[in-house]
Amino acid sequence: MSTAHDEDHEHGVRTRLLMLRAEQSVIAAFRVRVYELGWSLRGPVGGVNDPVKMACGEGHTANAKPISVLAGGFILDSQVGPLPQAELEACFTCRRKREEAEGIAAFPKYASDFDLWVLGDEKTQYGGPAKTVRCLAGHVFTVPAVDPRLHWKPSPHRDLLDLKEQNPHEHPCSTCKLIRDVPKIASFKANADAQGTMILEPLTGRVSQRVAICCIVGHLSQIGINQGHDAEVMCRPCRTGRTAPPHDVFYVVSGTDAVTGVPTVKLGISSGAGHKRLEQHATVGLSQRHLVRTGLPHGVARTLEAVLLTHLAKEGWKRTRGDEYFPAEALPTVVAFAENWLGADQFETGAASEGTSPLGP
Ligand SMILES: [Zn+2]
Ligand SMILES: [Zn+2]
Ligand SMILES: [Zn+2]
Numbered sequence: 001m002s003t004a005h006d007e008d009h010e011h012g013v014r015t016r017l018l019m020l021r022a023e024q025s026v027i028a029a030f031r032v033r034v035y036e037l038g039w040s041l042r043g044p045v046g047g048v049n050d051p052v053k054m055a056c057g058e059g060h061t062a063n064a065k066p067i068s069v070l071a072g073g074f075i076l077d078s079q080v081g082p083l084p085q086a087e088l089e090a091c092f093t094c095r096r097k098r099e100e101a102e103g104i105a106a107f108p109k110y111a112s113d114f115d116l117w118v119l120g121d122e123k124t125q126y127g128g129p130a131k132t133v134r135c136l137a138g139h140v141f142t143v144p145a146v147d148p149r150l151h152w153k154p155s156p157h158r159d160l161l162d163l164k165e166q167n168p169h170e171h172p173c174s175t176c177k178l179i180r181d182v183p184k185i186a187s188f189k190a191n192a193d194a195q196g197t198m199i200l201e202p203l204t205g206r207v208s209q210r211v212a213i214c215c216i217v218g219h220l221s222q223i224g225i226n227q228g229h230d231a232e233v234m235c236r237p238c239r240t241g242r243t244a245p246p247h248d249v250f251y252v253v254s255g256t257d258a259v260t261g262v263p264t265v266k267l268g269i270s271s272g273a274g275h276k277r278l279e280q281h282a283t284v285g286l287s288q289r290h291l292v293r294t295g296l297p298h299g300v301a302r303t304l305e306a307v308l309l310t311h312l313a314k315e316g317w318k319r320t321r322g323d324e325y326f327p328a329e330a331l332p333t334v335v336a337f338a339e340n341w342l343g344a345d346q347f348e349t350g351a352a353s354e355g356t357s358p359l360g361p
Contacts, residue, residue, distance in 0.1 A: 023048050030066035030088075037090045056091035064088050103146030104129060110147035114171050115319060117260065121145075135173040136321050138202030138259070143172050178205030188229040196247050196269050196302075197234050198280070216269065217245050218276020245271035250301040250342070251278060252291040252334055258284040262320050263328035265290075267308060267338070269301040290335050293342055300342075308337055 026048045034041060034054060042061065043053035051063040068088040111118055115136045122130035122142050129145035148168035171177070179185045184207050192199050196216035203209065203225075210224045215235030223234055233239040249270035257264035266286050270277040278289060293301075309323065317330045326334070 026069065027066045030064075030069045033069045033088055034064075037088065038094075039091070056094055058091070058094055060091050060093040062091070099151045100128075100146065103148070103150050106147035106150055107131070107145045110149065112318070116143070116172075117320070134260075134321075135171070135176055136319055136323075137173070137176055137179070138321060139173050139175040141173060141175070148172075175203070175205045179203050182207060184229045185225055188225045191229060191231065192234060195234055196271070198268075198277075200280075214277060214280045215245075216247055216271040216277070218270065218278075218280055220280070246298065247271055247301050248294065248296045248298070249277075250291070250293045250296060250304050250338065251289065252331075252338060253278060253281050253286045254288045254290060254328055254331055255282075255286040257286060257320065257325065260320050260325075264320050265326050265328050265331040265334055267305065267324050267326075267334055269305050290331065291338055293338075296342075304338060304341055307341065308334065311337055 027045060030048075030052075031041070031045075038057055039054040039062070040057075041052060042055050045052050045066065048067040049065055051065050053061060053063055055061045110116075111131070111133065116131075116133040117135075119132045119134055119140065122132055124130045124144050130142050131145045132140060132142050134140045148166075152168050154167075166172075179189065182205065185203060185205065188211075189199070189203070191197075192213065198214040200212040200214055200220075203211065207225050210222050211228065212220065212222050213228075213234060214220055215238055217235070217238065219235050219237040221236040223231065223236070228234050231239075238245060247269045249272070250267075251270060252265065252267045254263070254265040256262070257266075264286060266281060268277070272294075278292070281287070305324070312326060312330060312333070315333065317326050317333070319325055320327060
């Protein structure tokens with residue numbers, strides 16, 4: 001009787017000892033892990049299930065149970081409540097702040113990658129830094145002043161929930177996206193390009209918009225997207241004159257662009273004497289003429305424009321707006337390339353056998 005009681009007692013003591021040792025090793029592991037993760041303890045350590053107050057190097061506090069070193073524990077953050085991930089972790093607040101700082105530091109690169117011109121400082125609705133920017137097409141909008149591509153992962157539930165989340169690797173201008181996605185507006189732009197017609201105001205993404213245009217000759221007129229997207233001749237004066245003018249002028253002008261406020265060089269093509277078109281540029285500050293070649297054979301001006309744009313892109317020149325506006329620093333490159341190309345008989349003129357250009361200045 002007494003022997004059985006002693007055995008029971010001994011068994012109980014041994015079990016309690018084992019439990020105690022297990023708890024002690026969990027707590028020891030907890031202390032080590034807490035230290036490794038950059039926390040320091042700010043309160044007494046009790047049992048494995050008693051929350052312990054901790055602080056990170058920055059003084060952000062959190063509570064964790066020692067048991068959380070084993071899978072299935074959890075940590076409480078004073079600012080965000082229970083963390084979704086149920087493990088002892090490095091300070092969430094610190095990580096978020098570090099990622100924010102990295103995002104802000106990377107914003108200039110982001111703006112440059114997407115050709116955004118920064119116009120001014122703003123605040124997001126949460127009080128974070130934001131910037132008012134303008135895209136190359138002239139749309140002005142506000143974005144958070146962070147590079148959203150950093151630390152971004154597509155939501156795993158994206159397809160499941162049919163989430164329309166913004167992909168940060170896409171251009172952030174929603175108006176540009178609208179223009180790309182509305183077929184009529186996209187073909188309006190393509191048609192203007194094909195006809196050498198300048199669109200003088202930013203497209204708004206609305207099909208009902210009437211747009212001021214400057215044709216290849218230099219006529220100013222207006223046309224709606226609905227009429228212009230498939231018009232054979234977009235320019236009204238040219239249409240009534242019933243002649244599709246040839247693209248036989250190549251020009252380079254410069255000045256301080258009234259639209260961007262930036263010293264700018266503009267290259268382009270025109271028709272006839274090209275002067276009306278150049279006058280149009282002068283009205284926005286691009287009044288200095290560096291190169292005006294008229295009477296070019298069919299296709300030459302257009303081809304030169306295309307190869308020159310490719311050349312500038314290869315050299316890393318960034319556009320200031322539209323397709324053919326570049327910082328004034330690019331002027332020597334632009335003029336040298338164009339003169340070299342035009343003088344190098346890269347086109348069939350049928351009259352250039354003397355080695356001199358048949359084209360007047
Ligand atoms: Zn912290
Ligand atoms: Zn845009
Ligand atoms: Zn015209």
